[in-house]
Amino acid sequence: MKKLASIAIIVLMGLPALAAKQKNTGIIKDLQPTNFAPAKKKHQQYDFSIDTVVNSYQCRTSQDHSTNATNFPVGSSVDFIIDGSNAEIKTPTRKSAKCRITRVQALP
Numbered sequence: 001m002k003k004l005a006s007i008a009i010i011v012l013m014g015l016p017a018l019a020a021k022q023k024n025t026g027i028i029k030d031l032q033p034t035n036f037a038p039a040k041k042k043h044q045q046y047d048f049s050i051d052t053v054v055n056s057y058q059c060r061t062s063q064d065h066s067t068n069a070t071n072f073p074v075g076s077s078v079d080f081i082i083d084g085s086n087a088e089i090k091t092p093t094r095k096s097a098k099c100r101i102t103r104v105q106a107l108p
Contacts (some may be wrong), residue, residue: 059099
């Protein structure tokens with residue numbers, strides 16, 4: 001009985017390690033600056049809309065990191081790496097932006 005409980009605990013502890021990042025290929029459908037303007041805002045935030053094969057995602061960049069919008073042309077292909085509610089967008093030219101997923105929509 002103790003042996004079975006030990007095995008169950010080891011398996012349960014290892015489950016988070018199995019939850020790997022999902023890497024998808026997508027297309028940037030839209031990129032818009034947000035209009036939130038706190039007084040001490042450091043950087044402009046952007047809202048990305050990205051379509052993958054299965055889902056459409058919207059995510060927002062952080063105000064703590066700068067993002068150059070010209071590195072992400074609308075209609076371009078990107079690698080979209082999902083890690084829980086966080087994501088990273090990588091272009092073929094090795095430019096990247098980290099964002100937080102705000103909406104997911106299943107595509108037909």
